[in-house]
Amino acid sequence: MDFTIILQAGIASGTVLLFATIGELFAERSGVMNLGVEGMMLIGAMSAFSTTIATGNPWLGVLVAMFFAGLISQIHAFIVITLQADQVVSGLSLTFLGVGISLVLGEGLSKAGTVSLLPNFSIPLLTLIPIIGKIFFTNQSVLVYFGYLLVPLSWYYINHTRPGLHLRAVGEYPSATDALGINVFRTRYFYVFIGGMLAGLAGATISLAVSPGWFSELTTGGQGWIAIGLVIFAQWDPIRAAVGAYAFGALRRLILDVQGPLLLLGFANPFYYNPYLGFFLQMLPYLFTVVVLVIGSREAMKKRIGAPAALGNPYIRGERGK
Amino acid sequence: MTEQSSSTSEIPLIVEMRGIVKRFPGVLANDHVDFKLLHGEIHGLLGENGAGKSTLMNVLAGLYRQEVGTIFVNGVPKVFSSPRDAIKAGIGMVHQHFMLVPSQTVTENILLGLDEPRFFLRLPEYDSKIAELGERFGLKVDPRAKIWQLSVGEQQRVEILKMLYRGVDVLIMDEPTAVLAPQEIEGLFVTLRAMIAQGKSVIFISHKLQEVSAIADRVSVLRRGVCTASGVASKGVSRQELARLMVGREVVFSIDKKPSNPQGVVLEVDDIYAENDKGLPALRGVSLNVRAGEIVGVAGVAGNGQSEISQVIAGMRQCKQGQVLLNGDKVSNRTTLFGIQHGMAYVPEDRTHVGSAPNLSITDNVIMKNYRKSPISKNGLLDMKAATRLANELKTAYDIIVPSVSTPVRLLSGGNLQRVILAREISGLPAFMVAVQPTRGLDVGAIEGVQRLLLAQREAGAAVLLISEELEELLSLSDRIYVIYEGKIMGEVKVGGENADEMLVDVIGQMMTGTPLEQIQKEGAVA
Numbered sequence: 001m002d003f004t005i006i007l008q009a010g011i012a013s014g015t016v017l018l019f020a021t022i023g024e025l026f027a028e029r030s031g032v033m034n035l036g037v038e039g040m041m042l043i044g045a046m047s048a049f050s051t052t053i054a055t056g057n058p059w060l061g062v063l064v065a066m067f068f069a070g071l072i073s074q075i076h077a078f079i080v081i082t083l084q085a086d087q088v089v090s091g092l093s094l095t096f097l098g099v100g101i102s103l104v105l106g107e108g109l110s111k112a113g114t115v116s117l118l119p120n121f122s123i124p125l126l127t128l129i130p131i132i133g134k135i136f137f138t139n140q141s142v143l144v145y146f147g148y149l150l151v152p153l154s155w156y157y158i159n160h161t162r163p164g165l166h167l168r169a170v171g172e173y174p175s176a177t178d179a180l181g182i183n184v185f186r187t188r189y190f191y192v193f194i195g196g197m198l199a200g201l202a203g204a205t206i207s208l209a210v211s212p213g214w215f216s217e218l219t220t221g222g223q224g225w226i227a228i229g230l231v232i233f234a235q236w237d238p239i240r241a242a243v244g245a246y247a248f249g250a251l252r253r254l255i256l257d258v259q260g261p262l263l264l265l266g267f268a269n270p271f272y273y274n275p276y277l278g279f280f281l282q283m284l285p286y287l288f289t290v291v292v293l294v295i296g297s298r299e300a301m302k303k304r305i306g307a308p309a310a311l312g313n314p315y316i317r318g319e320r321g322k
Numbered sequence: 323m324t325e326q327s328s329s330t331s332e333i334p335l336i337v338e339m340r341g342i343v344k345r346f347p348g349v350l351a352n353d354h355v356d357f358k359l360l361h362g363e364i365h366g367l368l369g370e371n372g373a374g375k376s377t378l379m380n381v382l383a384g385l386y387r388q389e390v391g392t393i394f395v396n397g398v399p400k401v402f403s404s405p406r407d408a409i410k411a412g413i414g415m416v417h418q419h420f421m422l423v424p425s426q427t428v429t430e431n432i433l434l435g436l437d438e439p440r441f442f443l444r445l446p447e448y449d450s451k452i453a454e455l456g457e458r459f460g461l462k463v464d465p466r467a468k469i470w471q472l473s474v475g476e477q478q479r480v481e482i483l484k485m486l487y488r489g490v491d492v493l494i495m496d497e498p499t500a501v502l503a504p505q506e507i508e509g510l511f512v513t514l515r516a517m518i519a520q521g522k523s524v525i526f527i528s529h530k531l532q533e534v535s536a537i538a539d540r541v542s543v544l545r546r547g548v549c550t551a552s553g554v555a556s557k558g559v560s561r562q563e564l565a566r567l568m569v570g571r572e573v574v575f576s577i578d579k580k581p582s583n584p585q586g587v588v589l590e591v592d593d594i595y596a597e598n599d600k601g602l603p604a605l606r607g608v609s610l611n612v613r614a615g616e617i618v619g620v621a622g623v624a625g626n627g628q629s630e631i632s633q634v635i636a637g638m639r640q641c642k643q644g645q646v647l648l649n650g651d652k653v654s655n656r657t658t659l660f661g662i663q664h665g666m667a668y669v670p671e672d673r674t675h676v677g678s679a680p681n682l683s684i685t686d687n688v689i690m691k692n693y694r695k696s697p698i699s700k701n702g703l704l705d706m707k708a709a710t711r712l713a714n715e716l717k718t719a720y721d722i723i724v725p726s727v728s729t730p731v732r733l734l735s736g737g738n739l740q741r742v743i744l745a746r747e748i749s750g751l752p753a754f755m756v757a758v759q760p761t762r763g764l765d766v767g768a769i770e771g772v773q774r775l776l777l778a779q780r781e782a783g784a785a786v787l788l789i790s791e792e793l794e795e796l797l798s799l800s801d802r803i804y805v806i807y808e809g810k811i812m813g814e815v816k817v818g819g820e821n822a823d824e825m826l827v828d829v830i831g832q833m834m835t836g837t838p839l840e841q842i843q844k845e846g847a848v849a
Contacts, residue, residue, distance in 0.1 A: 160443050162433075169423045169434050176421035180435030181406040309424070
């Protein structure tokens with residue numbers, strides 16, 4: 001068996017993490033931490049699948065998924081931006097809300113059978129590159145290719161455009177940005193919405209491309225939490241986020257495989273022969289969550305790892321004597 | 323009110339503010355203030371802290387909205403609802419606290435909030451534009467440098483560039499020298515003059531008389547929200563006269579103190595070693611003593627262990643080695659309460675976070691030390707009536723200017739806040755007081771008040787340790803001065819008597835830069 005097939009699948013599964021991670025990265029760059037990614041992904045996966053069943057059009061499914069996940073992110077935005085509540089608490093409850101809504105509305109979807117999926121195709125010429133062509137450019141979903149585009153575009157947008165400059169400033173020093181006439185509140189709402197849309201896209205990528213179907217909360221299986229952790233690993237940089245997402249995606253695939261690790265790494269898959277080890281793997285998302293919460297609540301730690309300076313802090317317009 | 327009438331009439335007014343009134347809850351910050359800025363002048367705006375200078379200029383810069391009054395720019399009435407409007411009319415302000423994003427470059431900070439560039443940043447192109455602009459006004463700064471890499475002086479240049487890039491004609495500088503080193507102040511003055519030469523006008527807000535008379539062409543003075551002098555030529559007015567206009571009474575520039583009559587040793591610091599917040603050694607064998615009835619100063623360049631000494635003495639920092647004795651009792655590495663119960667008073671460096679609880683009222687803040695004792699404590703409960711009575715007494719005795727003792731202390735000006743802290747500390751009749759930078763950031767009147775309170779402590783027989791970076795203050799108040807350098811005491815000198823001040827300044831200066839006293843004396847003997 002060719003190990004490139006495993007990595008090829010790993011890239012596809014990494015694309016899910018990529019969308020969710022980049023989305024969260026945008027929100028956090030504006031200063032808003034949204035721990036509701038898991039919930040928003042489930043909403044996205046559910047609404048994409050159910051729309052596609054109803055209409056037969058997977059493209060429409062993707063759009064609906066992005067719209068609804070974006071919409072639900074605005075609940076979080078309202079609570080933490082306008083009402084200035086704690087971002088961690090609100091984000092956690094958004095996950096509960098998202099899980100709840102998608103389970104109720106997704107009731108019965110698991111028996112709905114197959115739907116038409118998003119197209120897979122290969123990129124001519126690029127497939128000819130040895131190994132890389134096989135892994136990245138052969139028979140991948142259209143969304144995977146979109147992921148390749150999203151990474152450099154996000155990086156360029158954040159670092160080399162005017163709105164990107166404003167985004168960075170809002171996340172670093174909101175009061176200075178406000179003084180220069182940039183609307184901090186509107187900017188934050190906008191990027192929380194972008195984060196929601198991309199989380200919805202990540203959900204749709206699961207249910208319409210990577211592992212099609214609706215398997216209630218197992219559809220996402222904690223990937224939202226991994227995405228939140230990856231943002232920190234990536235130090236809020238889209239390029240590093242892509243590396244992390246694809247590496248994690250490949251890892252998830254390798255673990256399910258018997259022969260892959262032997263071929264690729266030279267030793268047998270320990271998870272396959274010792275199923276108990278698998279439980280530790282399932283713990284990973286929660287371990288990530290703990291790390292995120294610790295970092296999110298410690299100013300000194302945030303400074304050390306280079307987080308946006310205003311991350312987690314509501315912006316309140318100054319009063320005299322402050 | 324002092325008015326200058328004749329010679330200015332031919333130069334056009336660029337800004338005129340007429341009858342400005344601005345109120346804050348409980349305070350009338352500006353009471354019908356008139357202000358006139360001539361084209362091409364540096365106009366000094368003097369006043370004590372809390373006199374309403376910054377408020378008036380924040381109105382002009384569009385940050386606050388006046389309740390009554392009109393602003394004319396080039397003779398046309400204008401209404402500013404945001405700083406953007408003011409900048410559009412050609413008026414920009416550089417605030418005391420810089421508004422720069424630390425992780426972004428100089429150019430990015432300057433472009434922030436502008437309509438141009440529209441989408442793509444094209445930084446290199448703007449880098450050279452900004453470098454060019456900086457050259458024109460003598461504001462040297464690397465456009466590609468990140469803000470966090472820059473010194474405070476350079477950051478100020480970025481703030482000025484930000485305003486110049488937006489094409490302002492009137493630049494308001496709010497206390498620009500407060501954060502600068504002496505050489506940087508000279509550089510700033512050169513820049514301001516270069517701007518005047520190129521047709522800009524500058525408003526220079528300050529409470530430092532010396533600077534205003536050095537740089538300003540004309541001066542306006544505010545006192546408690548009222549204009550006491552409007553546009554007088556700075557050449558034609560003495561410093562004494564300006565000081566009187568600022569504080570409304572003669573300021574005594576030299577404090578007269580009685581000869582000291584020290585008694586037994588109250589505080590004994592014996593060979594202490596301690597680390598700073600980063601875990602690096604900050605104190606390396608510091609020994610000193612303070613006797614009853616004297617003020618002992620600690621001089622040194624900031625960051626040589628002064629904060630750590632005061633914290634170890636007050637019981638807020640552990641020492642690794644050595645001990646601090648207060649009247650023979652060991653107070654180091656014990657609770658702060660132990661020190662307080664043994665007669666320790668502490669006036670910390672950080673007034674707002676260590677010295678007071680900003681959101682609590684004056685009453686709550688003044689009873690923080692004696693709430694355990696009668697009359698505040700009654701049958702184990704707080705007697706708030708007694709507390710309010712005490713707070714009102716202290717408010718009168720210490721001249722704390724507020725409408726009510728229930729005002730949260732975060733709303734007080736620096737001088738008033740320091741008086742609240744001193745009222746609390748002194749009313750406990752301490753045997754020993756350590757005061758760190760007690761007059762930093764205060765205006766002339768407040769400084770004098772605080773200094774008098776410290777001297778009164780000495781006369782009452784308390785031992786006072788005064789840690790300050792103001793050499794002049796140390797020389798006028800202290801009986802003895804220790805000099806600290808990199809966590810070690812370089813030597814001790816007596817003030818007054820046969821030692822002339824210039825000689826002392828010279829010796830202290832050498833010690834502050836790391837030469838021990840013995841060495842200075844040895845070299846002196848050779849020469």
